[in-house]
Amino acid sequence: MASPLLEVQHLRVEFPTRRGTLLALDDVSFSIAPGEILGVVGESGAGKSLTGAAIIGLLEPPGRVAGGQILLDGQRIDNLGPEAMRQIRGRRIGAIFQDPLTSLNPLYTVGRQLVETIQVHLGLDAAAARQRAISLLQSTGIPAAEQRIDQYPHQFSGGMRQRVVIALALAAEPELIVADEPTTALDVSIQAQIIALLKVLTKQQGAAVMLVTHDMGVIAEACDRVAVMYAGRVVEIGPVAQVIHRPAHPYTVGLMGSIPAMDQERERLMQIDGAMPRLNAIPAGCAFNPRCPQVMERCRTQRPDLLDAGATRAACWLHDMKTPA
Amino acid sequence: MLAFVIRRLLQAMIVMLTVAFIAFMLFQFVGDPVTNLMGQDATADQRARLRAELGLDQPFVLQFAHFIGNALQGEFGISLRQGRKVSALIAERFPATLELAAVAAVIGLALGVPLGVYAALRRGKFMSQLVMTGSLLGVSLPNFLIGILLILVFSVLLKWLPSFGRGDVVAIGALNFGLLTWDGIKHLLLPAFTLALFPMALVLRLVRSEMLEVLRTDYIKFARARGLPDRSVYFGHALKNTLVPVITIAGLQLGGIIAFAIITETVFQWPGMGLLFIQAVQFADIPVMAAYLCLIALIFVVINLAVDLLYFAVDPRLRIERSGGH
Amino acid sequence: MASTPSAPLAPTASALARFLDGDVWHSFKQSPTAMVAAVIALVCVVAAVFAPWLAPHNPQDLASLQLMDARLPPAWVADGQARYPLGTDDQGRDILSALMYGARISLLVGLASVALSMVLGVGLGLLAGFVGGRIDSFIMRVCDVMLSFPAILVALLIDGVGRAMFPNAHEALAFTVLILAISLTGWVQYARTVRGSTLVERQKEYVQAARVIGVSPLRIMRRHVLPNVLGPVLVLATIQIASAIITEATLSFLGVGVPPTSPSLGTLIRVGQDFLFSGEWWITIFPGLVLVMIALSVNLLGDWLRDALNPRLR
Numbered sequence: 001m002a003s004p005l006l007e008v009q010h011l012r013v014e015f016p017t018r019r020g021t022l023l024a025l026d027d028v029s030f031s032i033a034p035g036e037i038l039g040v041v042g043e044s045g046a047g048k049s050l051t052g053a054a055i056i057g058l059l060e061p062p063g064r065v066a067g068g069q070i071l072l073d074g075q076r077i078d079n080l081g082p083e084a085m086r087q088i089r090g091r092r093i094g095a096i097f098q099d100p101l102t103s104l105n106p107l108y109t110v111g112r113q114l115v116e117t118i119q120v121h122l123g124l125d126a127a128a129a130r131q132r133a134i135s136l137l138q139s140t141g142i143p144a145a146e147q148r149i150d151q152y153p154h155q156f157s158g159g160m161r162q163r164v165v166i167a168l169a170l171a172a173e174p175e176l177i178v179a180d181e182p183t184t185a186l187d188v189s190i191q192a193q194i195i196a197l198l199k200v201l202t203k204q205q206g207a208a209v210m211l212v213t214h215d216m217g218v219i220a221e222a223c224d225r226v227a228v229m230y231a232g233r234v235v236e237i238g239p240v241a242q243v244i245h246r247p248a249h250p251y252t253v254g255l256m257g258s259i260p261a262m263d264q265e266r267e268r269l270m271q272i273d274g275a276m277p278r279l280n281a282i283p284a285g286c287a288f289n290p291r292c293p294q295v296m297e298r299c300r301t302q303r304p305d306l307l308d309a310g311a312t313r314a315a316c317w318l319h320d321m322k323t324p325a
Numbered sequence: 326m327l328a329f330v331i332r333r334l335l336q337a338m339i340v341m342l343t344v345a346f347i348a349f350m351l352f353q354f355v356g357d358p359v360t361n362l363m364g365q366d367a368t369a370d371q372r373a374r375l376r377a378e379l380g381l382d383q384p385f386v387l388q389f390a391h392f393i394g395n396a397l398q399g400e401f402g403i404s405l406r407q408g409r410k411v412s413a414l415i416a417e418r419f420p421a422t423l424e425l426a427a428v429a430a431v432i433g434l435a436l437g438v439p440l441g442v443y444a445a446l447r448r449g450k451f452m453s454q455l456v457m458t459g460s461l462l463g464v465s466l467p468n469f470l471i472g473i474l475l476i477l478v479f480s481v482l483l484k485w486l487p488s489f490g491r492g493d494v495v496a497i498g499a500l501n502f503g504l505l506t507w508d509g510i511k512h513l514l515l516p517a518f519t520l521a522l523f524p525m526a527l528v529l530r531l532v533r534s535e536m537l538e539v540l541r542t543d544y545i546k547f548a549r550a551r552g553l554p555d556r557s558v559y560f561g562h563a564l565k566n567t568l569v570p571v572i573t574i575a576g577l578q579l580g581g582i583i584a585f586a587i588i589t590e591t592v593f594q595w596p597g598m599g600l601l602f603i604q605a606v607q608f609a610d611i612p613v614m615a616a617y618l619c620l621i622a623l624i625f626v627v628i629n630l631a632v633d634l635l636y637f638a639v640d641p642r643l644r645i646e647r648s649g650g651h
Numbered sequence: 652m653a654s655t656p657s658a659p660l661a662p663t664a665s666a667l668a669r670f671l672d673g674d675v676w677h678s679f680k681q682s683p684t685a686m687v688a689a690v691i692a693l694v695c696v697v698a699a700v701f702a703p704w705l706a707p708h709n710p711q712d713l714a715s716l717q718l719m720d721a722r723l724p725p726a727w728v729a730d731g732q733a734r735y736p737l738g739t740d741d742q743g744r745d746i747l748s749a750l751m752y753g754a755r756i757s758l759l760v761g762l763a764s765v766a767l768s769m770v771l772g773v774g775l776g777l778l779a780g781f782v783g784g785r786i787d788s789f790i791m792r793v794c795d796v797m798l799s800f801p802a803i804l805v806a807l808l809i810d811g812v813g814r815a816m817f818p819n820a821h822e823a824l825a826f827t828v829l830i831l832a833i834s835l836t837g838w839v840q841y842a843r844t845v846r847g848s849t850l851v852e853r854q855k856e857y858v859q860a861a862r863v864i865g866v867s868p869l870r871i872m873r874r875h876v877l878p879n880v881l882g883p884v885l886v887l888a889t890i891q892i893a894s895a896i897i898t899e900a901t902l903s904f905l906g907v908g909v910p911p912t913s914p915s916l917g918t919l920i921r922v923g924q925d926f927l928f929s930g931e932w933w934i935t936i937f938p939g940l941v942l943v944m945i946a947l948s949v950n951l952l953g954d955w956l957r958d959a960l961n962p963r964l965r
Contacts, residue, residue: 056550058546058549058550086549086552086553086554086555087552088552089549089550089551089552090550090551090552090553091552094550094551095547095550095551097543097546097547097550099543102542102543102544103543103544103547104544104547105544105548105562105566106544106566106641106642107565107566107569107640107641108562108565116553116557116561117551117552117553120551120552120553120554120557121552152641152642154641154642165547168547168551169551171551172551172552340796343796351812351815355812355815355816465893465943465946465947465950466943467897467900467901467942467946468901469900469901469904469905469920470920470939470942470943473920473924473927473935473936473939474939476924476927477927477932477936480927480928481927481928481930481932488928577799580799580800580801581801584800584801584803584804585801585803587803587804587807587905588803588901588904588905591904591905592924602807603807603905603906603907605811606807606810606811606814606905606907607814607906607907609811609814609815609818611815614808614811614812614815618808621800621804622800625799625800629799
């Protein structure tokens, strides 16, 4: 495999609070190849958005990176100064956030926001930047781009706004896009369009995507590989088809099982008993052990690394080939 | 938008009519209207004639209409205290108050906004907390006390600045301006600063809290995520969004400045409308009180209207109709 | 730290005690600012209320004034005397005693004005919220207009009219006019808050049920609406006391406040200003200091009370 574009190695993010330090991300590791779309899925609070924020260096204080490394194209970016990080943001890593309604400055025209970003990173003059902005809007499927470029965000509908946001994120042609729940705030009918758009455009530019979401449907539709997060850890990672159809970690099994399928007859939805633990009450050993239907003695004391489990890798002692169960 | 303007104009007129009514009632029922209009030295004959002229035997509504007609021409009778026409008195004193208020407003904004931005961006640092404590004092201390303190420090102890009166003025046309002479400026500094302190502190706190709110928004996060330099994020995006609600409140403060000028003018014996009004209240000089009331109401109504229109001009969300699209 | 929420259901004294005994008191003990402010306010209030008994001299007793002792500086300055801790004015009056008597007047006027505006505002707010319709819009219109004019103007106007109508008023009348003037500037806030709460309560089913049964509106307002607005009204009242005191001080400073025979802190400051240039700063500065202390401490208490009563901040 070619060298990965993004490598997250043993990332730890903690939040010092008055009552002690909370570990929000605990030894998170994964990589993204150039042009690949990696989905990051999990419940609210599992740490998906935090991972994205850590990658682009916009962790909200007092959160901070407490261990591990983040490498972009082989270079460490987690320890860069603010100015160096700023130059990477937008130019090499782009970001898309959840709510298109609030992602755009209501007092600036769409064009102004686009041109500003383009000029900061690509140094074009005003006319060239405007041209580029128009063509960006066109490529995201906004009709009459030449007129709409001078309109304000509130004059666009939700789906249109998200297209503008995508245009903004792609304006400087970054190598990686971190998309944090890009479709969650949109109508279902629009969601498919936006996802398709994202796929097409990133393929065109050869950009990789880290797609954070809690919606398995989006994952299935858009991603090449997917990482499942739980309580600040990655519990399973692998090609999307494998993780969905042949999940190896009991949590993933539960997740997939709880999705109603139209071709199955079932009287009750499957659910996983209990709830994801809070940050200040994460169990020892495997974080999932209190809820796991296949829990073993070992799970309560030893925390598993990501182990080979056939087509995917899962952090579960069930797949430990070396030690007999 | 036109409908909005018309509605506001109508509201304004209703307010003005109400105020005029109150002023009219003052004239009619508090003290003797004839005395109000003619002064105390009129003879019985003159009074009788005026009574007939005024139509004091005429229906109430007609008298009111008459009053309004006079008021629109600036005719408010004769000051009981000074025996001169009220309109002349006010015209004489107005420029002084205007000068004071204008300079105070400029000081308030020119200091309040940057300090507020500073306090927001350097939140938690010592200087910023100092600024915030200072602003708390600014909104808690009464106007006259600030004036006295400033007089104590700058006039009595340091002897840098004069503490009463207006100093030299330069006449331009019918108006006098003190700003154009050095002496005038020295006389203007303490009263203007006293008057400016409360609105400045208010604007400061407002700017700071608005800016802190704005800095937490998604669009600022997105702007940072796009790699925009700090300067653009803070002084381009954040500042503009901060100032929109602030500008309207600051505009309303202008009315407050003109009102509080009453106190400041008294402390510093500044020969403006405010001092005139206080003397009128002390003396129960109804014509002057009524005239001042109407004038102030007019100023307030105009300011309120201007601020509303300003809001429209500045916030595109209010201006443009939604055009939709998917 | 979770204590049972003590929502007062009936406006009786015991409910009030229960209310204050729970989270609010706990929050008070945790806030040093609030405690310091409370102490300062308490000291000032006690000194003011018990001035005739606590003050070393009686500034109003003209016979006791010693002209020889006039213009003495505070005791810690060179020429000062221990008998007059804060110095004397140009007629030999002890500043400390004058302060205490003056604070008494200021507090009297301030509290009376707040009480009156509370009654007026709460009453009008209940009326507007409960009756609704034309009366409601009218009252709200009046509120809007009044809010757009600074308080001092309204107070000055009413005071001026009062003076014009009663040119030779005796003290009591003058005080009444003054208290009326100040209270008419403050009622709007109460009216709005109470109206809002009334509107909310009115929609609730138990109120509608009560009305259907035939319970009189007054009773409903008293038993159901009032307890719910007690909190915000209390906070408003605390903050308004400070602003009422300052308004009175301003009016007295301008010469249109309390009658000269009963000087308040504002009057003292006004008189003292004339002596600044002859170097006798204490005549005006000490009353100013006391005024600021009272206003600041009451304001801080009001701030703390507002945060303590705000369920969202707990």
